[in-house]
Amino acid sequence: MKTASGLGFEEFVGDHGYxxxxxxxxxxxxxxRVVMRVPYDEKLMNPETEDSGGSVHGGIAATLVDTSSAFALxxxxxxxxxxxxxxxxxxVKYLRPATSDLVAEAEVVRAGGSMGVTDVTVKSEYEGELVDVAVGATSYRLFR
Incomplete structure (x- = not known):
């Protein structure tokens, strides 16, 4: 089985500011296939309102869709x-608010000579259950 550290992925993330x-x-x-996680952190939350209850900013889920796809490819x-x-x-399609860690499961649909396509599901805890909070897909230009 491949490991993130064995492939240099963890070093890449460590060197990438964002x-x-x-x-x-x-x-x-x-x-x-890659499964990535962004741990819950207050700095990633939307401002809380009376009705919202607080949720992780949707851009974090979008980042996970994009980034997990790239690593899967x-x-x-x-x-x-x-x-x-x-x-x-x-x-990216948002299904419900994310209120804890975000976990993205990216699967390569096709990786050809110059184009790659992925499907991604992002999960988080919502009302005490681990559920899908977003689904996404990407296409990438691959330079082989």
Missing amino acids: LSWLGVEFDEVAEG RTTFDDPSDVSLSTTDLD
């Missing part, structure tokens, strides 16, 4: 630590 600031972690890395390269790719399309 991803490092978010505290991105890897739960699983396999061929064509990296696993399809001969050398995942030395990859060049670029997001060409990002689609």
Whole structure:
């Protein structure tokens, strides 16, 4: 089984200001699949109102859709630590508020010679249960 540290993914995140600031972690890395987590942190919350109850900003889920997709696609390269790719399309649909850690499960749908496509589910705790809070898809230009 592949590991995030063995592929240089953790070093990449550590060197990336935004991803490092978010505290991105890897739960699983396999061929064509990555599970990433952003731990709950007050700094990521929307301002709380009487009706909202407080929720993690939707941009964090969108970042996880994009980032987990990129790392999942990296696993399809001969050398995942030395990859060049670029997001060409990002689609996120929000299902309910996220109120705890966010966990993204990214699956490669296709990784061709120059284009890659992924599907992603983002989960979080909501009203005491781990549920889907967002779904997304990406396409990437792959530079092989």
